[in-house]
Amino acid sequence: MDIIIYGIINSATLALMALGFTLVYGVSRLPNFAHGALYVLAGYICWILLHKLGLPYVLAIALSLAFLAVVGGAMYSFILVRIRGMSISEIIASYAIGLAILEGLRWGGLKGGTFTLDSFVEGSVDIFGVTVDYQRLLVVGLGAVLVGLLYFFVNRTRLGLALKGMAQDERAALTLGIDSDRMAIASMALGSLSAAVAAIILLPLGSIVVEAGYHVLIMAVAVCIVGGLGSWTGAILAAFVIGFAQILTTVYLGAHFSVVVALVAIILTLIIKPSGLFGKQKELEERV
Amino acid sequence: MAKQHEQRRRERLDRGIKVRSDGVYAVGSWREMMFLLGPRLLLIVGLLAMPLILGGVPYWQKVLTIICIYALLAIGFDFLAHYVGLVSLGGALYIGVGAYVSALLNTEFGLPIWVTIPAATVLGGALCTLLLWPCLPLRGVYFAIVSLMFPLLAARVIEALDVFGGTDGVMGLDGFPNKWVEMYVVIICMLLALFALRRLVNADMGLVFRGVKDNDQAVKASGINITYYKAIGVFIAASLGCLGGAVLAHIYMWAGISQFALDFSIIPIAATVVGGGGTLAGPVIGCLILVPVSELLRDFGTLRIAVYALILMAFIVFKSEGLMSYGSRKYNQFEHWVEI
Numbered sequence: 207m208d209i210i211i212y213g214i215i216n217s218a219t220l221a222l223m224a225l226g227f228t229l230v231y232g233v234s235r236l237p238n239f240a241h242g243a244l245y246v247l248a249g250y251i252c253w254i255l256l257h258k259l260g261l262p263y264v265l266a267i268a269l270s271l272a273f274l275a276v277v278g279g280a281m282y283s284f285i286l287v288r289i290r291g292m293s294i295s296e297i298i299a300s301y302a303i304g305l306a307i308l309e310g311l312r313w314g315g316l317k318g319g320t321f322t323l324d325s326f327v328e329g330s331v332d333i334f335g336v337t338v339d340y341q342r343l344l345v346v347g348l349g350a351v352l353v354g355l356l357y358f359f360v361n362r363t364r365l366g367l368a369l370k371g372m373a374q375d376e377r378a379a380l381t382l383g384i385d386s387d388r389m390a391i392a393s394m395a396l397g398s399l400s401a402a403v404a405a406i407i408l409l410p411l412g413s414i415v416v417e418a419g420y421h422v423l424i425m426a427v428a429v430c431i432v433g434g435l436g437s438w439t440g441a442i443l444a445a446f447v448i449g450f451a452q453i454l455t456t457v458y459l460g461a462h463f464s465v466v467v468a469l470v471a472i473i474l475t476l477i478i479k480p481s482g483l484f485g486k487q488k489e490l491e492e493r494v
Numbered sequence: 495m496a497k498q499h500e501q502r503r504r505e506r507l508d509r510g511i512k513v514r515s516d517g518v519y520a521v522g523s524w525r526e527m528m529f530l531l532g533p534r535l536l537l538i539v540g541l542l543a544m545p546l547i548l549g550g551v552p553y554w555q556k557v558l559t560i561i562c563i564y565a566l567l568a569i570g571f572d573f574l575a576h577y578v579g580l581v582s583l584g585g586a587l588y589i590g591v592g593a594y595v596s597a598l599l600n601t602e603f604g605l606p607i608w609v610t611i612p613a614a615t616v617l618g619g620a621l622c623t624l625l626l627w628p629c630l631p632l633r634g635v636y637f638a639i640v641s642l643m644f645p646l647l648a649a650r651v652i653e654a655l656d657v658f659g660g661t662d663g664v665m666g667l668d669g670f671p672n673k674w675v676e677m678y679v680v681i682i683c684m685l686l687a688l689f690a691l692r693r694l695v696n697a698d699m700g701l702v703f704r705g706v707k708d709n710d711q712a713v714k715a716s717g718i719n720i721t722y723y724k725a726i727g728v729f730i731a732a733s734l735g736c737l738g739g740a741v742l743a744h745i746y747m748w749a750g751i752s753q754f755a756l757d758f759s760i761i762p763i764a765a766t767v768v769g770g771g772g773t774l775a776g777p778v779i780g781c782l783i784l785v786p787v788s789e790l791l792r793d794f795g796t797l798r799i800a801v802y803a804l805i806l807m808a809f810i811v812f813k814s815e816g817l818m819s820y821g822s823r824k825y826n827q828f829e830h831w832v833e834i
Contacts (some may be wrong), residue, residue, distance in 0.1 A: 237639075285811055289810065289814075294816065297811050298810055299811060302806045306804050309798075310800040313794065313795060462653060477628045
């Protein structure tokens with residue numbers, strides 16, 4: 207029972223971490239390697255607003271979400287737009303942005319257990335004899351809500367449909383008058399926004415540390431690759447596969463191995479079926 | 495009238511010597527020979543003389559050694575990325591494997607340093623190739639992502655299994671007999687690697703490599719096994735990295751998890767981008783600039799990584815040709831304004 211409940215929680219955590227990454231990649235084919243850095247940045251901004259400026263919690267959250275969306279949009283429109291289409295340059299540049307943010311924050315003194323966000327609700331509940339605190343339940347609930355919202359956004363709103371069109375066939379979308387760069391900015395803003403949402407939901411469970419940035423990046427990349435880059439269904443399914451695999455290894459092998467699971471999963475997927483569980487790319491485009 | 499005056503553009507003309515020396519018969523005088531040899535001699539003689547110039551400051555001599563180790567990695571990265579078409583973001587894997595192999599050969603089997611370094615170069619290169627072999631059919635973004643994961647994975651596995659001394663690493667390696675040997679071994683290895691790779695990429699095999707990079711389907715259609723060629727490319731790059739790692743381990747007399755650290759992956763890439771990709775000498779120049787910068791920033795701790803991440807980003811976005819291509823253009827061409 208432990209394994210199932212904590213497996214679900216862990217999977218929801220992973221899905222939250224990966225959602226922004228898969229959104230950006232799915233729409234603009236941009237591997238945003240700064241995803242982890244944006245996650246940590248969101249938590250840190252929220253902490254500053256909360257503890258240095260003394261704003262109320264809800265306002266701090268709203269402001270930090272807005273700030274991250276702006277950062278994401280700016281990252282695309284000032285930097286990444288210049289190297290659009292050169293995938294290696296995109297990886298190196300976004301990775302460099304992420305590194306600069308993370309190591310800059312570390313230099314600025316972000317370390318240790320001093321930076322924590324309060325959990326939304328205190329207390330815990332027993333489910334089938336397993337004690338789960340409310341914040342972890344909230345992670346699962348909000349994760350589901352967020353996935354639902356994004357699904358609704360992509361399939362029901364004009365902007366969402368435009369983004370989807372962009373993802374499916376960029377050239378056809380261009381002929382229909384959809385502006386590629388504006389859509390990419392929108393997707394980067396949304397992607398950073400969901401990184402920030404994930405950070406604000408997940409960070410109260412621990413403290414804000416720089417290492418989380420690398421961890422989130424690895425996990426997001428793992429989930430997206432196993433699920434198939436750019437595929438939502440795949441990402442959520444992969445979150446569950448990796449989530450449960452991690453819990454199982456933690457229980458049977460030891461906590462050290464839980465990161466190794468993700469890395470092994472990436473490597474196995476890329477070797478066996480590089481397009482991932484639900485990838486839509488043609489075999490020839492991704493490997494020879 | 496003033497408007498017309500503004501309608502000019504810059505025209506570039508190759509210097510006569512450059513035009514003629516692209517054929518074989520070109521060079522007629524010492525002046526022209528020096529024009530062609532000058533930059534090359536400057537690099538070679540400059541590097542060989544550097545330890546003597548820096549004689550009074552042992553600290554900067556050490557930095558020079560480190561520069562050359564990074565340069566080995568960077569040359570390997572440049573070769574792999576711009577001639578074979580595999581972008582490997584995990585240079586730290588090569589350093590780590592080289593360091594551990596030479597450390598184990600030295601401490602467990604008691605082999606002397608002159609055996610462990612060449613052995614680590616070849617064995618380590620083979621080991622890295624073997625590890626990356628399953629990923630070789632991948633290309634582009636996919637290979638970059640997987641190679642980024644390998645050093646992380648290696649460090650975690652060593653940590654988790656607690657093998658090879660776990661988090662403490664392997665201690666008690668033999669050092670070099672003296673610092674001059676240490677420096678000249680690395681410098682000469684680096685220059686040899688540079689020379690050998692420049693020869694290689696212009697030979698027949700280099701042609702196949704470039705074919706794999708530009709259009710692997712066409713190469714495959716000619717009946718050439720591209721995975722085999724990619725493996726050779728990875729072996730060459732990995733061997734260079736492992737050589738650097740082995741030397742590094744013997745300099746510190748220690749091999750540990752920190753040799754899988756981010757620095758070894760990020761600095762060679764930054765150096766290649768700054769120096770100019772695809773030029774092979776460019777990465778060396780990049781290292782000569784970036785590593786001293788990082789030494790000067792040592793007091794600021796992790797700000798170093800942030801700084802070269804920013805340098806990397808700025809160069810890749812605004813000046814992606816790099817210093818080497820820019821410099822050689824200025825050296826080989828006249829530029830003047832012409833009226834349109």
